[in-house]
Amino acid sequence: xxxxxxxxxxALAYLERADRIPRRTEGEATLLDFVPHDVERILDLGTGxxxxxxxxxxxxxxxxxxxxxxxPVMLAAARERFTADESVxxxxxDLERPLPDLGRFDAVVSCFAIHHCTHERKRSLYGxxxxxxxxxxxxxxxxxxxxxxxxLHERFLRHLGIGxxxxxxxxxxxxxxxxLAWLREIGFEEVDCAWKxxxxxxxxGRKPS
Numbered sequence: 001x002x003x004x005x006x007x008x009x010x011a012l013a014y015l016e017r018a019d020r021i022p023r024r025t026e027g028e029a030t031l032l033d034f035v036p037h038d039v040e041r042i043l044d045l046g047t048g049x050x051x052x053x054x055x056x057x058x059x060x061x062x063x064x065x066x067x068x069x070x071x072p073v074m075l076a077a078a079r080e081r082f083t084a085d086e087s088v089x090x091x092x093x094d095l096e097r098p099l100p101d102l103g104r105f106d107a108v109v110s111c112f113a114i115h116h117c118t119h120e121r122k123r124s125l126y127g128x129x130x131x132x133x134x135x136x137x138x139x140x141x142x143x144x145x146x147x148x149x150x151x152l153h154e155r156f157l158r159h160l161g162i163g164x165x166x167x168x169x170x171x172x173x174x175x176x177x178x179x180l181a182w183l184r185e186i187g188f189e190e191v192d193c194a195w196k197x198x199x200x201x202x203x204x205g206r207k208p209s
Contacts, residue, residue, distance in 0.1 A: 022159050023197040028055060030195040031109065031140045034204050039063050039106035043132060045125075046095060046113020049077035052142070053088065056109065063087070066102050069113075070094040096121055104134040111142045116170045123182050130186050136209040139188065145201045146173035156198040176201050 031052070035042070037059050044053045047067035057063065064087045069075050075092055082088040093100060095117055108129045114122055129139050147153035157163060176193050180203060183191045188205030195202040 021200075023200060026197065027142045027195050027200055027202050028052065028111070030202050031111075031142050032056065032059070034138055034140050034194065034202075035060070035107045035109065036138070041065070041103070041105045041107075041134075043102065043105040043108045044068065045108065045110040045129075046116075047078050047090070048074045048111070048113070050081040050088075050090075052109060052111045053078075054081060056107075057085070057088075063106075065089070066091055066105075068093045068095070068099075095125060099125070099128045099132060102132065104137075105132055106134055106137045107140070108133055108137070109140045109142075112144055114141060115144045115173055118172060119174055122174065122179070126179075126182055127186050130188060130207060133207040135207055137207045139183075139203075139205050139207075141203045143179075143201055143203060144171065144173060145179070145196075145199055146175045147199055148175065152198065159198065173199070176203065179203055 032055060035056060039060060040063055042053065042056060042060070042063050042065040044050075044065060044067045047053055047069045050067055053065055053067055057065070067078050067082070067088060067090045069078060069090075070093060075090060078090045082090060091100070091102075095113065114125060117125060133139065147156060157167070176196065180191050180193060183203065183205045187208065189208050191205040193201050194204045
């Protein structure tokens with residue numbers, strides 16, 4: 001396993017190109033639709049510079065939030081973004097390790113982060129997310145997933161404007177179907193792939209009330 005996200009250069013390079021990821025705003029907009037406006041607590045896993053959480057807070061200003069990341073560059077960027085917002089706590093944590101006890105949340109969200117975990121860790125993390133949710137809480141994971149065929153993977157890379165040699169070695173991609181099955185096995189309801197474009201997908205589920 002090669003995870004380069006602790007590298008300053010790697011993190012800065014991602015931040016520089018993040019806004020140019022094709023169709024990203026479509027996926028984010030769909031995610032926002034799944035998070036109720038009256039949520040009281042939000043957990044953002046792999047928050048990066050806090051982009052997704054900032055979007056959520058626009059229509060949910062009263063919600064408190066915990067933002068987790070392990071990259072020093074990302075943590076610094078998130079803390080700067082939320083420096084004037086005392087309702088957001090930025091916490092250093094590596095998702096390869098079990099989630100700390102942070103209480104219960106009405107929504108757990110993630111954007112392009114969990115695919116950097118090993119497959120075994122993905123499965124156990126989904127279970128920890130289920131436990132962290134309050135009854136009726138939602139999980140929304142805007143994720144980079146595996147293509148069903150090599151040709152479709154090559155097509156995705158062309159849309160990114162990169163070749164195989166430029167792929168992020170930290171990526172450990174898994175098919176949508178596998179992850180949806182895991183969520184159902186764990187106990188999530190209303191599990192679905194709510195949006196998808198090539199290797200970008202929004203996986204959603206809800207903890208029973």
